[in-house]
Amino acid sequence: MKKDAETTHLRRVSHWKLYLLIMLIAFGIVFILSLNLGYAPIPFRDILIILTKQIPILENLVDASNITQTAEVIITQIRLPRVICGALVGAALATAGAAYQGIFRNPMADPYVIGASSGAALGAALVMVLGIGVSLLGVNTLQIMAFVGSLITVLVVYTIARVGSRVPVTTLLLTGIAASLFLSAIVTFLRTIASDQILHGLTFWLIGSLAPTENWDKVWAIFPFIIVGAVIAYMYSRDLNILALGEDQAQHLGVEIEKVKRILLVSGALMTAAAVSISGLIGFVGLIIPHLTRVLIGPDHRVLLPTSAIVGASFLMICDALSRVIMGSGEAPVGVITALSGAPFFIYLLRRKRKGYAV
Amino acid sequence: MVVLTIDGIDCSYGSVDVLKDVDFEVKSGEFLGILGPNGSGKTTLLKSISRVLQPHKGTILIDEKNIYGMKSVDVAKQLAVVPQSTPVTFDFTSLEVVLMGRNPHLPRFKMESKEDLAIAKNSMKLTRTWEFADRPVTELSGGERQRVIIARALTQEPKILLLDEPTTHLDISNQLEIMDLIKNLCETKNLLIAAVFHDFNLAARYCDSIILLKEGKIVAVGKSEKTLTSENIRKVFSVDTIVKRHPVTGFFHVIPISIPLNQQQKTLSIHLISGCGTGSPVMKLLKDEGYFVTAGVINLLDTDQEAARLLNIPTVSEAPFSPITEEAHAANLNMISKANVLVITPTQFGDGNLRNLEAAETALKEGIPIILLENGPDEKRDFTNGKATKYLTELENNGAVIVKSNCELLQVLDNLEKKNNKNLHQKKET
Numbered sequence: 001m002k003k004d005a006e007t008t009h010l011r012r013v014s015h016w017k018l019y020l021l022i023m024l025i026a027f028g029i030v031f032i033l034s035l036n037l038g039y040a041p042i043p044f045r046d047i048l049i050i051l052t053k054q055i056p057i058l059e060n061l062v063d064a065s066n067i068t069q070t071a072e073v074i075i076t077q078i079r080l081p082r083v084i085c086g087a088l089v090g091a092a093l094a095t096a097g098a099a100y101q102g103i104f105r106n107p108m109a110d111p112y113v114i115g116a117s118s119g120a121a122l123g124a125a126l127v128m129v130l131g132i133g134v135s136l137l138g139v140n141t142l143q144i145m146a147f148v149g150s151l152i153t154v155l156v157v158y159t160i161a162r163v164g165s166r167v168p169v170t171t172l173l174l175t176g177i178a179a180s181l182f183l184s185a186i187v188t189f190l191r192t193i194a195s196d197q198i199l200h201g202l203t204f205w206l207i208g209s210l211a212p213t214e215n216w217d218k219v220w221a222i223f224p225f226i227i228v229g230a231v232i233a234y235m236y237s238r239d240l241n242i243l244a245l246g247e248d249q250a251q252h253l254g255v256e257i258e259k260v261k262r263i264l265l266v267s268g269a270l271m272t273a274a275a276v277s278i279s280g281l282i283g284f285v286g287l288i289i290p291h292l293t294r295v296l297i298g299p300d301h302r303v304l305l306p307t308s309a310i311v312g313a314s315f316l317m318i319c320d321a322l323s324r325v326i327m328g329s330g331e332a333p334v335g336v337i338t339a340l341s342g343a344p345f346f347i348y349l350l351r352r353k354r355k356g357y358a359v
Numbered sequence: 360m361v362v363l364t365i366d367g368i369d370c371s372y373g374s375v376d377v378l379k380d381v382d383f384e385v386k387s388g389e390f391l392g393i394l395g396p397n398g399s400g401k402t403t404l405l406k407s408i409s410r411v412l413q414p415h416k417g418t419i420l421i422d423e424k425n426i427y428g429m430k431s432v433d434v435a436k437q438l439a440v441v442p443q444s445t446p447v448t449f450d451f452t453s454l455e456v457v458l459m460g461r462n463p464h465l466p467r468f469k470m471e472s473k474e475d476l477a478i479a480k481n482s483m484k485l486t487r488t489w490e491f492a493d494r495p496v497t498e499l500s501g502g503e504r505q506r507v508i509i510a511r512a513l514t515q516e517p518k519i520l521l522l523d524e525p526t527t528h529l530d531i532s533n534q535l536e537i538m539d540l541i542k543n544l545c546e547t548k549n550l551l552i553a554a555v556f557h558d559f560n561l562a563a564r565y566c567d568s569i570i571l572l573k574e575g576k577i578v579a580v581g582k583s584e585k586t587l588t589s590e591n592i593r594k595v596f597s598v599d600t601i602v603k604r605h606p607v608t609g610f611f612h613v614i615p616i617s618i619p620l621n622q623q624q625k626t627l628s629i630h631l632i633s634g635c636g637t638g639s640p641v642m643k644l645l646k647d648e649g650y651f652v653t654a655g656v657i658n659l660l661d662t663d664q665e666a667a668r669l670l671n672i673p674t675v676s677e678a679p680f681s682p683i684t685e686e687a688h689a690a691n692l693n694m695i696s697k698a699n700v701l702v703i704t705p706t707q708f709g710d711g712n713l714r715n716l717e718a719a720e721t722a723l724k725e726g727i728p729i730i731l732l733e734n735g736p737d738e739k740r741d742f743t744n745g746k747a748t749k750y751l752t753e754l755e756n757n758g759a760v761i762v763k764s765n766c767e768l769l770q771v772l773d774n775l776e777k778k779n780n781k782n783l784h785q786k787k788e789t
Contacts, residue, residue, distance in 0.1 A: 006454075009454050009493070048478075055528060244451060251409070251410065253460065254462055255462070294449065
């Protein structure tokens with residue numbers, strides 16, 4: 001029995017909100033679970049009480065007499081900022097990845113494709129190797145240099161790729177690859193002259209880790225960029241849909257493609273730069289999360305972008321939680337976990353091309 | 360009612376000039392075809408009209424308004440484009456792709472309403488794509504996908520529809536179905552249609568008017584039957600064609616004959632005695648080789664007569680189904696006397712055209728070499744109780760050369776040509 005296409009379409013659109021709600025609930029559960037995992041065991045009940053206590057209107061409703069001072073500090077000052085940073089970084093990378101895959105009409109695109117990662121790596125490596133890491137008003141130079149390096153690289157790549165008033169995406173991709181190779185060569189050189197101790201830190205940073213995010217300053221440093229970037233990307237989600245028909249056709253449908261591309265590239269670059277500035281180069285999230293989400297809910301960017309953000313946030317929180325417990329007292333870099341868990345799952349998805357929505 | 364004015368535009372890619380001073384006007388309800396060889400600027404012209412490539416000189420106006428001064432959404436409300444093919448990156452369903460056509464009409468944060476859905480559904484029903492509305496476009500065949508893209512264009516509710524070789528990759532039935540649909544939209548919805556074609560016959564069948572482009576310039580513009588002449592086509596494409604109205608369809612048909620070879624004009628002048636279509640291929644062969652060819656006497660309505668007319672061969676003709684009159688015979692003799700060679704093709708002979716053999720006999724007596732093209736016994740094509748066979752045998756006995764194939768014919772003619780050249784050369788020297 002064939003269903004009417006109109007009904008099917010309407011039902012699919014009306015399901016978007018349902019999916020978003022389910023994802024949000026899953027996100028909430030992952031959030032609480034992540035707070036529970038760590039070296040010091042703190043029971044769920046205590047975590048919930050501590051969290052409730054932080055909310056001004058609800059603080060009198062709970063009995064916090066059994067909660068130790070230590071537990072409260074661990075949760076609010078150490079674990080909470082780290083989990084929030086993980087969520088923000090995951091959301092940023094996944095949203096930027098989804099937007100870039102849409103702009104480049106290429107499933108291989110990710111937030112790092114036009115040089116955001118190699119620029120940040122160079123900035124971070126310079127700070128570490130030259131030993132100029134100092135803290136200014138709660139934000140350290142490492143973070144600033146990584147952020148600035150990332151943005152400058154994207155800007156330079158964009159400028160080089162521009163032909164007159166147009167920026168062809170193929171040229172942009174190739175310029176991005178060339179710039180990445182160039183900057184990576186410099187980073188490799190810096191690694192050879194770095195001392196063992198610095199090299200260890202730099203390697204950790206290049207793989208990506210959320211360990212340095214255990215304070216609220218980090219959250220506030222990236223929060224505005226990621227929120228603004230994500231909102232801007234969402235505003236242009238219908239244009240991203242139309243770009244799937246090619247740039248000429250998007251133009252014919254009233255999309256001012258050069259403007260839209262510029263805005264989306266900038267918003268993606270802002271989100272990515274903010275994310276890598278505190279966590280280093282966490283790979284794979286920006287590549288696989290948009291694909292995974294597309295398999296779940298379809299290619300429409302109006303729902304794909306927000307869902308990718310939530311899925312990316314949850315995924316990185318899980319990976320970070322694993323990185324904290326997997327090695328007992330030590331900590332594995334989260335970038336290793338994302339690749340280890342993500343790659344096999346991604347291959348599974350590629351093999352199992354679901355009817356209706358292919359990866 | 361909408362008017363599209365292209366006002367003296369020049370376009371270029373970088374430093375390469377593609378369009379030079381292109382100037383024309385189209386109105387609602389008109390179907391304009393744009394034809395030209397590869398690289399003549401057809402697609403560039405569509406790109407500049409669809410606001411993708413801005414001309415560096417001249418303006419493009421929709422109802423007196425410069426499209427490059429309008430917002431892109433406002434242009435998209437008036438003008439839709441169907442490209443040759445549309446690769447779609449993600450697995451959007453057909454309906455989702457068609458709904459994208461509502462983009463210029465929707466504010467940024469508004470979802471498609473029930474009305475938008477109704478418009479999309481209507482366009483999909485028109486293009487017979489509603490039946491696979493729920494299937495991903497990436498799974499559709501070329502023809503189906505192209506119809507989806509047309510539905511998307513219609514969902515824009517445009518007044519102008521531009522098409523860039525919309526049926527190039529499609530099979531013949533899909534081609535006709537899509538073109539019929541577009542023609543129908545042009546007539547019923549009063550759409551202005553401008554389409555680039557590669558296929559003359561498709562253009563001749565559907566277009567009201569045609570623009571012929573060559574090297575970025577308009578060579579001819581006007582009603583299809585006035586523009587699509589073999590003369591214009593030779594000018595633009597350097598191809599010899601026959602353009603005629605097809606007796607069954609009533610449409611103009613363009614039949615390519617050949618690319619004019621840069622054959623040197625030869626000195627030999629050849630007269631053909633033919634009929635019943637046996638002369639047509641020989642006429643074309645000799646023309647292509649660069650010989651000057653005449654023919655006669657041929658009855659009107661004979662295929663050979665038609666071929667001679669299309670190939671611009673001077674001919675002595677006679678009324679249909681009538682025996683050769685004294686005047687025609689005299690004219691024929693006159694024409695033969697100016698020729699260097701007489702070629703007789705294996706035509707049938709009846710009492711009506713027997714005098715052509717009489718003329719041949721006269722020619723032989725005057726010393727004009729005769730070549731008989733043969734493909735079987737003379738008796739089989741003799742309907743004169745042996746009179747024709749007698750003539751032919753006599754010609755053979757008196758020195759007429761018999762050739763069995765076109766190849767042999769060309770060899771004999773080549774020798775004669777060389778001899779003729781030598782004679783002319785000697786004459787010049789003395």
